[in-house]
Amino acid sequence: MIIVRLALQSLANRWLTACLTILSIALSVMLLLGVEKVRTGARQSFADTISGTDLIVGARSGNLNLLLYSVFRIGNATNNITWKTYQDIQTNPDIAWIVPISLGDSHRGFRVMGTVPEYFAHYHYRRGQPLTFAAGAPFSDLFDAVIGADVATQLGYRVGNKIVVAHGAGAVSFLEHDDKPFRVSGILAKTGTPVDRTVHVSLGAIEAIHVDWQSGARDPTKAVSADDVRQMDLTPKAITAALVGLKSRLAAFRVQREINNYRQEPLSAILPGATLQELWGLVGTAETALSAVSGMVVITALLGMVTMILTTLNERRREMAILRSVGARPSTILSLLVVEAGVLTFLGVLAGTLLLYGALMGLQPYIDRTYGLHVAVDPPSADQLKILGGIVAAGFLAGLLPALRAYRLSLADGMTVRT
Amino acid sequence: MSEVIASPLPSTEDKPRRHEGGADIVRIGGVQFTWPGRNPFTLAIDGFSLGQGERLLLIGPSGSGKSTFLSLLAGIAKPDAGKIDVLGCDIARLDGAARDRFRAEHYGIIFQMFNLLPYASVIDNVLLPLSFSPSRKRRAEARGGGRSEAARLLGNLGIEPSLIESGNAASLSVGQQQRVAAARALIGSPEIVIADEPTSSLDRNRQQAFLDLLFTEVEAAGATLIMVSHDESLAGRFSRVADLAEIAQASRGGRS
Numbered sequence: 001m002i003i004v005r006l007a008l009q010s011l012a013n014r015w016l017t018a019c020l021t022i023l024s025i026a027l028s029v030m031l032l033l034g035v036e037k038v039r040t041g042a043r044q045s046f047a048d049t050i051s052g053t054d055l056i057v058g059a060r061s062g063n064l065n066l067l068l069y070s071v072f073r074i075g076n077a078t079n080n081i082t083w084k085t086y087q088d089i090q091t092n093p094d095i096a097w098i099v100p101i102s103l104g105d106s107h108r109g110f111r112v113m114g115t116v117p118e119y120f121a122h123y124h125y126r127r128g129q130p131l132t133f134a135a136g137a138p139f140s141d142l143f144d145a146v147i148g149a150d151v152a153t154q155l156g157y158r159v160g161n162k163i164v165v166a167h168g169a170g171a172v173s174f175l176e177h178d179d180k181p182f183r184v185s186g187i188l189a190k191t192g193t194p195v196d197r198t199v200h201v202s203l204g205a206i207e208a209i210h211v212d213w214q215s216g217a218r219d220p221t222k223a224v225s226a227d228d229v230r231q232m233d234l235t236p237k238a239i240t241a242a243l244v245g246l247k248s249r250l251a252a253f254r255v256q257r258e259i260n261n262y263r264q265e266p267l268s269a270i271l272p273g274a275t276l277q278e279l280w281g282l283v284g285t286a287e288t289a290l291s292a293v294s295g296m297v298v299i300t301a302l303l304g305m306v307t308m309i310l311t312t313l314n315e316r317r318r319e320m321a322i323l324r325s326v327g328a329r330p331s332t333i334l335s336l337l338v339v340e341a342g343v344l345t346f347l348g349v350l351a352g353t354l355l356l357y358g359a360l361m362g363l364q365p366y367i368d369r370t371y372g373l374h375v376a377v378d379p380p381s382a383d384q385l386k387i388l389g390g391i392v393a394a395g396f397l398a399g400l401l402p403a404l405r406a407y408r409l410s411l412a413d414g415m416t417v418r419t
Numbered sequence: 420m421s422e423v424i425a426s427p428l429p430s431t432e433d434k435p436r437r438h439e440g441g442a443d444i445v446r447i448g449g450v451q452f453t454w455p456g457r458n459p460f461t462l463a464i465d466g467f468s469l470g471q472g473e474r475l476l477l478i479g480p481s482g483s484g485k486s487t488f489l490s491l492l493a494g495i496a497k498p499d500a501g502k503i504d505v506l507g508c509d510i511a512r513l514d515g516a517a518r519d520r521f522r523a524e525h526y527g528i529i530f531q532m533f534n535l536l537p538y539a540s541v542i543d544n545v546l547l548p549l550s551f552s553p554s555r556k557r558r559a560e561a562r563g564g565g566r567s568e569a570a571r572l573l574g575n576l577g578i579e580p581s582l583i584e585s586g587n588a589a590s591l592s593v594g595q596q597q598r599v600a601a602a603r604a605l606i607g608s609p610e611i612v613i614a615d616e617p618t619s620s621l622d623r624n625r626q627q628a629f630l631d632l633l634f635t636e637v638e639a640a641g642a643t644l645i646m647v648s649h650d651e652s653l654a655g656r657f658s659r660v661a662d663l664a665e666i667a668q669a670s671r672g673g674r675s
Binding site for chain 2: 002003005006009010012013318319321322323324325326327328329330331
């Protein structure tokens, strides 16, 4: 069809403005889809981090806080729970397993977590996947450490390397437990969860490195050597939190209530899934704001396109008059401009989607490494396709504005060819 | 056209001048037309007719309503009152879409300048009317196809073959552009060719050459030619010369 060919030639004749228009639509679509991808990626990452754990028990605090520090290594515990309380909970008949964790130290920015070897069997992630060892084994000696995949790759550690744990959770620490170095006994396979960025040691080791410490600093007068400490009783006095598996999930609420009502010490027990929902409720507003902003950017890009077409309209009145003179109806001219807007939008949406996927593929390892966020490179969901289709439809609709103006001009111009 | 209404003008409408040529191809009677807007421009045509095969030169200064007259004649503008019979069909009574189709089928139009789509090839510019007019397309097909017919007309009008296929309309000189426009107006042999000052952008030598080619082709196609100009020196070449002021009364600033 010669008309379609002419429309494309007309567009090709204005290729620079057309390309810039397509680019601005593409970037806006990229932003919109990108925000959505990161949002769902973040949710998925969070939801995938813990699985198979029915309850998390910690000192009384906000539910979110407990979830964030115990599972996501974000923030710090406000208080500890005593070993006695831990042992009490352990005797609850509904409990299938319980794993204590102890946080507070770090190794070159990575959190150090004291726990028991059962942790590696009970901690599951991503719909029930167990942790597996890429190399080595769980700790057998007091000063053994099992490191996550990211710790190993970023610091270049292998099984057998010696590492020194620092006091406190900061990235840089001047107080180091350098008198009691650890040996890397195992390296966990990549999980895409905070486990990858954790150094696991035994509870006894946490106790051991703090034996000669008092109120946050080493007391030189009471120094105990790494060998002497092995002879001491290293039963912890307190732990940070405990992960609990129940015999029946139906008991979850009952056990939770029992723990929350524990008389000897103020405790909090949370259901990880329910608390995650709380988190989504909290960040939902921010997500909505982000989506709204990216939606606005798309609208801005479409307005830019309308402006572009409107400004070319005057110089194209000649084109319109020629088409009218050979018998084109005003409606033909209307549809030419509507189709032009639609085609530009479609190309923009296509380019934006392709750009986003290209960027995702390129940046995914970096995002994963830096933010621990596993953004899946999967095809757009049905909802996203609907949104993209909606943008193309909006492009056609937006084209009506210059098209109607051209329609009116072509009626008013009649036979006169204006220049 | 499905509705071809043969409606002879009332006998009270006189036909101003007798002229050579066949049966009337155009008859206008009692037409009133006003361009809407803040400064309305009104054109009234009491009576006008044009015979088959005539070559009419319409003279008038700018602002005398030439463009409006041509818009009415070509069915781009619709009169508020009156009849415009073309080929036995009152186009004043057709709706917009039907007038557009009628124009595509029966008219070839050449503008004063800027006739071509600058981004399209020469041949596409010439072929343009065929996609709007089935009967012109058929006629072109009957003569060996649209492209060869376009090439023949362009050749006759003195466009070099090298420009026809590969040439971009924007790269042509003004004279060449006008000749391509003439080829577009003539392709598929429409009955009426309207030319709105087609030579005003050409120098005198080129004007003569252009008119020679145009006349030859119009005659070969058996078309009727209406050309508007303010240049009376061209008068000798036409079968009939008329002053627009005698045909139509223009007035500004309200209905007359």
